[in-house]
C-alpha cells in the first residue's frame with residue numbers, strides 16, 4: 001500500500017456527512033446537559049455536607065448514585081462523540097450504528113433514572129456486591145435490578161459500536177497491531193509519521209473497553225441472578241475485582257478517547273505537526289496493558305488480595321502516569337512553546353486539559369501506593385484526584401472540541417466576554433473543587449458520607465462555593481453550545 | 493506520612509503550574525524553526541523519562557519492602573498481641589473486647605455479616621490511623637500499635653447503605 005492510500009481520508013456522501021455532524025452534535029449536547037445536571041447534583045451534595053442544605057440521607061445517596069452513574073455515562077457518550085468524529089475520517093464508520101448506540105444509551109438512562117428516583121435505588125454507581133441486594137428496606141430488589149439492567153443495556157450498545165470500530169479498523173489496516181503502530185514500532189514497516197493518532201488511540205480504547213465492558217456484563221449478570229435467586233452467592237472479592245476492573249477501565253478510557261481532540265486540534269491551532277513516532281506507539285501500546293492492569297489499586301485494603309496483585313497495581317499506576325508526562329502532555333508543551341498560537345477558548349481549554357491530566361496524576365499515583373493507601377483509601381482524597389483530572393482534564397477536552405465544532409477555533413475574532421467569564425469561572429471553580437477535596441482527604445475526611453462531622457463542615461462549605469463557580473462556567477459553556485452548535489457547518 | 497504526601501502533591505502541582513505558565517508566557521512569539529525546538533526538547537525528554545523510570549523503580553522497591561500490610565498467613569495470637577474480633581453489620585460494629593492497652597500491638601480480626609464495610613480507626617484529632625476492609629466471607633487481620641491512650645473512633649470507610657455515615661463506634665485505649 002502506498003503512503004497516500006494509507007493516510008488518505010475517507011470520502012462520504014454529503015447527506016452522510018450532514019447526518020454524521022448532527023449525530024456528533026447530539027452526543028455533545030446530550031452529554032453536556034447531563035454534565036450540567038450532575039454538577040448541580042454535586043453542588044447539592046457539597047451544600048448538604050456543609051449544612052447549608054437539609055436533605056435526608058436516602059436522598060443524598062440517591063443523588064450520589066445518580067451523580068456517579070450520570071457523569072460516567074456522560075463522559076462515555078461525549079468522548080465517544082469526539083472519538084467517532086475523528087476516527088470516521090480515517091476508517092469507514094457507520095452512521096446507523098453510531099445512532100443506535102446513542103438511542104440504546106438513552107434507553108438505559110431512562111431505566112437508571114427510574115431505578116433511582118422512582119425505585120429509590122441508592123447503592124452507588126459501583127453497585128458493590130452484595131449491597132444492591134441488601135439495602136435494609138431502602139430500595140427493592142426490583143429497583144436494584146432495573147439499575148443493573150440499565151447499565152447492562154448501555155454496555156451492550158457500546159459493544160455494538162466497538163464492533164463497528166473494530167470492523168472498520170481491520171478493513172483498513174488489516175490488524176489491530178498494525179493500527180496501533182506496532183508494525184512500525186517493531187521495525188516491520190518503516191515509521192510513518194502521518195499514521196493517524198486517532199486510529200492509534202481508538203484501537204487502544206476499543207481493546208480495553210471491549211474487555212472492560214465484557215467483565216462488566218459478567219458481573220452485572222451475576223448480580224442480577226443473585227437478586228432473584230439469593231442462593232446463588234458469588235464470591236464478594238471476585239465480584240469486587242470484576243466491578244473495579246470494569247469501572248476503572250470505562251472511566252479511564254474516556255480520557256484516552258477524548259485526547260484525540262488534542263492531537264488533532266493543537267497542530268491546527270499552532271500550525272505545527274503532531275507526528276506519530278516510535279515513542280508515541282510505545283506509549284500507547286503500554287497504555288493498553290496499564291489501563292487494564294492498574295485496577296487493583298482499588299483493592300489495596302482488601303488484605304485477602306495476593307500481595308503480587310497489589311504490587312502490580314502500584315507499579316502500573318505509576319507507569320500509567322508516564323505517557324502523559326513524557327509523550328502527550330510533553331508533546332503539547334513543545335507544540336505550543338513559541339508557536340504564536342492564538343488563544344481562542346478552544347485552544348485554552350485543550351491546553352488546560354493537558355495541565356489537568358498531568359497534575360491530576362500526582363495525587364493519583366501517590367494514593368496508588370499500598371503504604372499511602374492505608375491512610376488515604378476511601379477518604380475524600382480519592383474524589384480529589386479524580387475530579388482533578390475529570391474536571392480539569394477530560395471536560396476541557398470535550399468542551400474545547402465543542403468550541404472547535406462551533407467554528408470558534410479557526411475564527412479571527414477574540415473570544416467573547418461571556419466565553420472568558422465562563423472559562424475563568426470554570427477554571428477557578430474546578431481547581432478549587434479538586435483542591436478542597438484533596439485537603440479534606442489530607443484531613444482524613446471519609447468519602448461518601450451524607451452528613452459530615454462538625455470539624456469537617458467548613459471544608460464542605462468552601463467546596464460548595466467552588467461548585468457554584470463550576471456550575472456557572474458550565475452554564476455559560478452550554479448556552480454557547482446551544483446557540484452556536486446547531487447551525488455550525490463542519491470546520492474545514 | 494499524611495502531611496508528607498500532601499506536601500509532595502502541592503509542590504508537584506505547583507511545579508506543573510509553573511511549567512505550563514512558562515510555556516504560555518512564551519507562546520505568543522512565533523519561532524518558525526520548530527524542528528530545532530523539538531530536537532532540543534526531545535533530548536531533555538529522554539533524561540526526564542530516565543529520571544521518572546529511576547524514581548519509579550526506587551520508590552516501588554523501597555515502599556513495598558517490607559510489604560506495608562500485615563502478613564495474613566501468620567498467627568498473631570500468644571502473649572505478644574492483643575486480639576480484638578470485629579464483626580460489622582448494617583449499621584453497627586461489635587468489637588470484643590472494645591478496650592485495649594497502648595504500647596502493645598493489637599490484632600483486629602475484621603469480618604462482615606452482610607455487605608462490605610470499611611473498618612477505619614480514627615484518633616482523638618479525627619486523623620485516620622489504620623484501616624482495612626470488612627468483606628463478607630473474609631476475615632482481614634489488621635495490626636496496629638497505639639502509642640497514645642485515649643478514646644478512638646471507628647468510622648465506616650466503605651459505602652454500606654443509608655446509615656453508612658452513622659456507623660460509628662468507640663475504642664478505648666488505656
Ligand code: HEM
Pocket residue numbers: 035038039040041042043045046064065067068071072075124125126383387390391394395433446447448449467468470471
Ligand atoms: C460542579 C462540579 C462537581 C461537583 C461539585 C462534584 C461533587 C461531588 C461530590 C460531593 C461527590 C461525593 C463525594 C463524597 O464521596 O462525599 C462526587 C462524587 C463523584 N463525582 Fe463529582 N462533582 C462534580 C463534577 C463531576 C464530574 C464532571 C465528574 C466526572 C466527569 C464527576 C465524577 C464523580 C464521580 C465518579 C464520583 C463518585 C461517586 C461515588 O462515590 O459513588 N464529578 N462529586
Ligand SMILES: [Cu+2]
Pocket residue numbers: 580581582583608609610648649650651652656659
Ligand atoms: Cu458500614
Ligand SMILES: [Cu+2]
Pocket residue numbers: 608609610648649650651652653655656657659
Ligand atoms: Cu459504611
